[in-house]
Amino acid sequence: MLLIAFYIAIAAEAMTAALAAGRRNMDWFGVCLIACVTALGGGTMRDVFLDHYPLVWVANPYLLLLVCGAALATIPLARLVDRLKWPxxxxxxxxxxxxxxxxxxxxxxxxxxxxxxxxxxxxxxxxGGILRDVLCNDIPLIFQGELYATVSMVTGVIYFLGIHGGIQADLIAIIAAAVGFSLRVAALLFKWEMPRFVFDRQMRK
Amino acid sequence: MLLIAFYIAIAAEAMTAALAAGRRNMDWFGVCLIACVTALGGGTMRDVFLDHYPLVWVANPYLLLLVCGAALATIPLARLVDRLKWPxxxxxxxxxxxxxxxxxxxxxxxxxxxxxxxxxxxxxxxxGGILRDVLCNDIPLIFQGELYATVSMVTGVIYFLGIHGGIQADLIAIIAAAVGFSLRVAALLFKWEMPRFVFDRQMRK
Amino acid sequence: MLLIAFYIAIAAEAMTAALAAGRRNMDWFGVCLIACVTALGGGTMRDVFLDHYPLVWVANPYLLLLVCGAALATIPLARLVDRLKWPxxxxxxxxxxxxxxxxxxxxxxxxxxxxxxxxxxxxxxxxGGILRDVLCNDIPLIFQGELYATVSMVTGVIYFLGIHGGIQADLIAIIAAAVGFSLRVAALLFKWEMPRFVFDRQMRK
Structure with a gap:
C-alpha cells in the first residue's frame, strides 16, 4: 500500500514540477529533468548521505520513465492540471x-x-522541492513560511517512536501518515505558517 | 584516441566556462572553480550516482591542473577566445x-x-553546464530549447545498441560520435530547437 | 584543541548563516537548514568526493543540534550578533x-x-559558504574577490608540507593555522583582493 501511494506521489510531484518548468518556458528536456529532480532528488540525496547504494532509480529505472511520462503528459493537460489545484x-x-x-x-x-x-x-x-526551486532560480519556496518541513518532522517522529515502541510497522505508518497529512491540510486550510526571522540591517559577512 | 579527444574537450569546456565567469566579473579563484565544475562536474555526479570510486579527478589530479591552467590561460586571451566562437x-x-x-x-x-x-x-x-549556470545564478541554458541533451541521448543510444549488438567498441564509438556531432552542428546551423512548454497562468504549488 | 576550535567555528558559521537567512526573511526551518548547509556542507561534500563514510554529522548527530541551536539562538540576538561584526x-x-x-x-x-x-x-x-549563497540565490560571495579560498590553499599547503617533512602534527597545525589566520585578517584589514577577470562582450556559448 505504501508502494502504491509512493508511485501516485511520484507522479503527482512530477506533474507539479512540470508546471513549474512550464511557467519558466523550459523545453521538454528541461521539463523532464526538473520533474526527475523534484520527484527523486530527495531520495537520491538521502541515499548519498547514508551511503545506501544502489540508488532507488538506478535499481528501478522504470521510475525515470514514470516520472518523465507524467511530466510530458502534463504539457497538453496543463490547463486542467492547473485547475485541479486542490487535488x-x-x-x-x-x-x-x-x-x-x-x-x-x-x-x-x-x-x-x-x-x-x-x-x-x-x-x-x-x-526535491528545494532542488526544483534552485534549478528554477528561486529562493526555495519551502523557506517562505509554509508548514512543510515541520509536517515531515512530526510524521517522522511519530513513525520512529511507534516503531521503537514495538507497534506494528503497517499500523504506525498509517497513523503517522494520517496525522502528518491532516496537519498539512489544516496548515493549508487555516494558513498556519512557521514564524519567520526578519532581519533587515545591511551586513555582509 | 577517445582519451585525446577527452583532454581537448576538458580544456575547451574549461575555457568557455572561464569566459562565463569573466562575464560575471569573478575573481581568479572563481574562474578556476567554475571551470572545474563545468569540465568535471558531470563525471563526478555520474560517479556519485553509480558509487563508482575513486572519482576521475581524485585518481588523476593532474586533470585539475589542466582545467585550472586552461581557465587561467583564457584570461589574457579572452578577446581571442571570444572571437573563435565557431571553433x-x-x-x-x-x-x-x-x-x-x-x-x-x-x-x-x-x-x-x-x-x-x-x-x-x-x-x-x-x-557540468547545468551546474555552471546554477553557480552563475542563471536558469540553466540547456533548458532553453537548445538541442543538447537530445544529442547526448541519441549518441548514447547508438553507442549502447552498437556495443549490445557486438560491434567493436572503437568502431561504434566513432560512429556514435560522428552522428551525435553532426546532429549537434546541424542543430546549431539550422537553429533546430526542442519544443518548449510555455505555461503562463499564475499558480504556486 | 583542534576539536574545541572546530565546535566554536561550527557555531559561528551557523550564526552568520542564520543572519544571511534572516536578511531574506526565511522561516525558522529555512534558518536551520541554511545554517546546517553552511556549517556542515563543506565537510559533507569532501566526504562524498572521497567516499569517506559515515559522514561527520551522521556519525555525530549532536552536531546538527549544535548548529540548529546556534542558528535559532541568533534570532533573538540578531542585532547583537550583527553589531559584533569583527568578532x-x-x-x-x-x-x-x-x-x-x-x-x-x-x-x-x-x-x-x-x-x-x-x-x-x-x-x-x-x-559551505558557496552552498549558502546558491540557496539564498546570490552569486557566491567567495567569487567576488575576497581572499578566502587562497587563505585555505596556503594553510593547506603549509600543513601538508609540514606533515610530509616530519614535523609533529600538533605543532604544524598551529603554525599553519596561525599563518592562514593572519593572512585572512590582513586581507580584511588592508582590503587585499584577488584580481578579477572582467569580460564584458556579449557571447553565449
Whole structure:
C-alpha cells in the first residue's frame, strides 16, 4: 500500500514540477529533468548521505520513465492540471508523508542514530522541492513560511517512536501518515505558517 | 584516441566556462572553480550516482591542473577566445559526444540497466553546464530549447545498441560520435530547437 | 584543541548563516537548514568526493543540534550578533583555517595524492559558504574577490608540507593555522583582493 501511494506521489510531484518548468518556458528536456529532480532528488540525496547504494532509480529505472511520462503528459493537460489545484495539493501532502516514512525506513534499516532517522525522512520529503526551486532560480519556496518541513518532522517522529515502541510497522505508518497529512491540510486550510526571522540591517559577512 | 579527444574537450569546456565567469566579473579563484565544475562536474555526479570510486579527478589530479591552467590561460586571451566562437562551439559539440560515450562506458562496466547506461552518458555530457549556470545564478541554458541533451541521448543510444549488438567498441564509438556531432552542428546551423512548454497562468504549488 | 576550535567555528558559521537567512526573511526551518548547509556542507561534500563514510554529522548527530541551536539562538540576538561584526569575522577566519586543516587530515588519512589533500582542505573550508549563497540565490560571495579560498590553499599547503617533512602534527597545525589566520585578517584589514577577470562582450556559448 505504501508502494502504491509512493508511485501516485511520484507522479503527482512530477506533474507539479512540470508546471513549474512550464511557467519558466523550459523545453521538454528541461521539463523532464526538473520533474526527475523534484520527484527523486530527495531520495537520491538521502541515499548519498547514508551511503545506501544502489540508488532507488538506478535499481528501478522504470521510475525515470514514470516520472518523465507524467511530466510530458502534463504539457497538453496543463490547463486542467492547473485547475485541479486542490487535488494536487492533497497529492503533494500525501507525497510528503509517504516520502518521509520511506526515508525513515531507510534510516532505520541502516541502523543510524534516531536523529538521523528523522533527518533521513525530512531529506526524502523536502529536498526535491528545494532542488526544483534552485534549478528554477528561486529562493526555495519551502523557506517562505509554509508548514512543510515541520509536517515531515512530526510524521517522522511519530513513525520512529511507534516503531521503537514495538507497534506494528503497517499500523504506525498509517497513523503517522494520517496525522502528518491532516496537519498539512489544516496548515493549508487555516494558513498556519512557521514564524519567520526578519532581519533587515545591511551586513555582509 | 577517445582519451585525446577527452583532454581537448576538458580544456575547451574549461575555457568557455572561464569566459562565463569573466562575464560575471569573478575573481581568479572563481574562474578556476567554475571551470572545474563545468569540465568535471558531470563525471563526478555520474560517479556519485553509480558509487563508482575513486572519482576521475581524485585518481588523476593532474586533470585539475589542466582545467585550472586552461581557465587561467583564457584570461589574457579572452578577446581571442571570444572571437573563435565557431571553433569553440565545435569543440563543445565534440566534448558533448565524447563525455557521453565515456559516461556510457562507465555505466556498461558497472553492469547497470540499459536505461541507466544512457542516463549515465547524459549526466556526464550535460550536468557540468547545468551546474555552471546554477553557480552563475542563471536558469540553466540547456533548458532553453537548445538541442543538447537530445544529442547526448541519441549518441548514447547508438553507442549502447552498437556495443549490445557486438560491434567493436572503437568502431561504434566513432560512429556514435560522428552522428551525435553532426546532429549537434546541424542543430546549431539550422537553429533546430526542442519544443518548449510555455505555461503562463499564475499558480504556486 | 583542534576539536574545541572546530565546535566554536561550527557555531559561528551557523550564526552568520542564520543572519544571511534572516536578511531574506526565511522561516525558522529555512534558518536551520541554511545554517546546517553552511556549517556542515563543506565537510559533507569532501566526504562524498572521497567516499569517506559515515559522514561527520551522521556519525555525530549532536552536531546538527549544535548548529540548529546556534542558528535559532541568533534570532533573538540578531542585532547583537550583527553589531559584533569583527568578532564574527575573526571566528569565521578561525573556522576557515580549522576546517581546512581537518579536511587535509581526512585527505592524508585516505592516502590520496597531495593535490587532492589540498583540494580536500579547500572544499571543507569554502564549499559551505558557496552552498549558502546558491540557496539564498546570490552569486557566491567567495567569487567576488575576497581572499578566502587562497587563505585555505596556503594553510593547506603549509600543513601538508609540514606533515610530509616530519614535523609533529600538533605543532604544524598551529603554525599553519596561525599563518592562514593572519593572512585572512590582513586581507580584511588592508582590503587585499584577488584580481578579477572582467569580460564584458556579449557571447553565449
Amino acid at each position: 494536487f495539493l492533497l497529492l503533494d501532502a500525501l507525497g510528503l508523508v509517504v516520502f518521509t516514512i520511506i526515508g525513515c525506513n531507510v534510516g532505520i534499516d541502516a541502523g543510524v542514530h534516531p536523529i538521523i532517522v528523522i533527518v533521513a525522512g525530512m531529506v526524502t520529503g523536502t529536498v | 569553440f562551439l565545435l569543440l563543445d559539440a565534440l566534448g558533448l559526444v565524447v563525455f557521453t560515450i565515456i559516461g556510457c562506458n562507465v555505466g556498461i562496466d558497472a553492469g547497470v540497466h540499459p536505461i541507466i547506461v544512457i542516463v549515465a552518458g547524459m549526466v556526464t555530457g550535460t550536468v | 564574527f569575522l575573526l571566528l569565521d577566519a578561525l573556522g576557515l583555517v580549522v576546517f581546512t586543516i581537518i579536511g587535509c587530515n581526512v585527505g592524508i588519512d585516505a592516502g590520496v595524492h597531495p593535490i587532492i589533500v589540498i583540494v580536500a582542505g579547500m572544499v571543507t573550508g569554502t564549499v
